[in-house]
Amino acid sequence: MLILGIESSCDDAAAAVIETSRPGVARVLSSTVANQDDIHRAYGGIVPELASRNHVITILPVVHRALESARVSLAEINGIAVTRGPGLVGSLLVGLMCAKGIAQVSGIPMVGVNHIEGHLLAPLLENEIEMPYLALVVSGGHTALFAVEDFGRYRRLGTTRDDAAGEAFDKVAKLMGLGYPGGKVIDDLARRGNRRRVKIPRARVKGAPLDFSFSGVKTAVATFLRGNAGASTAPEDLAASFQEAIVDMLIAPTLAAARQTGAATVALTGGVAANSRLRERLTAAAEDEGLRVVTPSLKYCTDNAAMIALAGGWRLLRGERDALTIDAEAGLPL
Ligand code: KG4
Ligand code: ZN
Numbered sequence: 409m410l411i412l413g414i415e416s417s418c419d420d421a422a423a424a425v426i427e428t429s430r431p432g433v434a435r436v437l438s439s440t441v442a443n444q445d446d447i448h449r450a451y452g453g454i455v456p457e458l459a460s461r462n463h464v465i466t467i468l469p470v471v472h473r474a475l476e477s478a479r480v481s482l483a484e485i486n487g488i489a490v491t492r493g494p495g496l497v498g499s500l501l502v503g504l505m506c507a508k509g510i511a512q513v514s515g516i517p518m519v520g521v522n523h524i525e526g527h528l529l530a531p532l533l534e535n536e537i538e539m540p541y542l543a544l545v546v547s548g549g550h551t552a553l554f555a556v557e558d559f560g561r562y563r564r565l566g567t568t569r570d571d572a573a574g575e576a577f578d579k580v581a582k583l584m585g586l587g588y589p590g591g592k593v594i595d596d597l598a599r600r601g602n603r604r605r606v607k608i609p610r611a612r613v614k615g616a617p618l619d620f621s622f623s624g625v626k627t628a629v630a631t632f633l634r635g636n637a638g639a640s641t642a643p644e645d646l647a648a649s650f651q652e653a654i655v656d657m658l659i660a661p662t663l664a665a666a667r668q669t670g671a672a673t674v675a676l677t678g679g680v681a682a683n684s685r686l687r688e689r690l691t692a693a694a695e696d697e698g699l700r701v702v703t704p705s706l707k708y709c710t711d712n713a714a715m716i717a718l719a720g721g722w723r724l725l726r727g728e729r730d731a732l733t734i735d736a737e738a739g740l741p742l
Contacts, residue, residue: 412488418495440473440477491716528543535702539557578590659689
């Protein structure tokens with residue numbers, strides 16, 4: 409089956425073509441993303457109205473490019489998988505309407521996909537992983553632990569009570585005057601910094617060992633920057649100290665969840681999975697516990713349409729299709 413995936417839940421417009429004959433097993437023929445970082449950088453964060461307006465301009469060219477580089481014509485596509493939530497509603501609507509339009513005129517079956525399911529299954533694009541596995545989804549919008557028990561059976565074990573980890577990276581980068589998005593800048597700076605130079609408290613959620621909380625860390629950095637030591641501390645040291653705190657706070661619940669579920673594999677996914685220190689520390693910590701860590705290539709960690717095609721693929725393979733009346737849902741639950 410050839411599946412066209414379409415994703416536009418946030419600030420990236422993406423399309424992909426995958427070939428699949430078994431749930432969770434696919435060959436990616438193309439994966440195209442139109443990134444808007446340059447547009448939002450001036451505002452220090454994503455401006456939803458600008459995101460959706462730009463999606464309107466880029467979505468069709470992105471779909472065309474995905475088909476072209478896969479050397480596939482629309483007539484050969486057997487199914488369309490499109491993100492229908494969660495995300496920014498204006499952004500979601502652009503991709504969804506595009507998919508509905510194509511489905512309507514071509515008669516190709518379409519399914520709406522939950523964006524988080526895409527992230528959860530993304531590690532399968534390049535790896536064979538036995539279920540159940542544990543997935544840590546860490547991005548600008550989400551930070552959560554899920555047990556992936558089967559296709560369509562996902563159990564949320566823990567989530568953030570406030571900011572997402574990527575959001576904390578972006579907010580701290582903004583406080584430090586490092587621009588947007590902040591994750592990669594902090595990661596790069598931190599390589600040259602002293603991780604113990606600035607004391608950052610590690611927050612735990614009382615009575616909920618699998619949950620996360622990152623807003624206190626951001627406040628700690630803001631307070632530190634306002635104090636006397638702030639001006640005299642090298643940005644490298646502050647970046648390294650902050651990053652280490654975030655990594656500690658991600659790893660503890662992840663290991664606890666792995667012990668609780670008995671999963672043999674931990675899959676790291678979402679934009680923050682690009683973080684070099686998180687990869688390094690999680691791999692080492694997991695090894696100590698006899699766990700396998702799977703980290704998808706960066707292009708499948710960040711928002712992409714190949715993961716959406718895969719997440720819609722197992723349903724399309726079963727012959728399922730959604731009505732063209734399905735709507736975008738900003739808070740779509742998994
Ligand atoms: O998955 P993604 O592309 O978009 C969504 O949020 O869905 O993730 C983007 C987030 C941003 O917050 C960005 O700062 C963060 O991922 N990020 C990183 C790194 N690269 C991207 N955070 C830490 N270290 C990195 N190397
Ligand atoms: Zn995402």
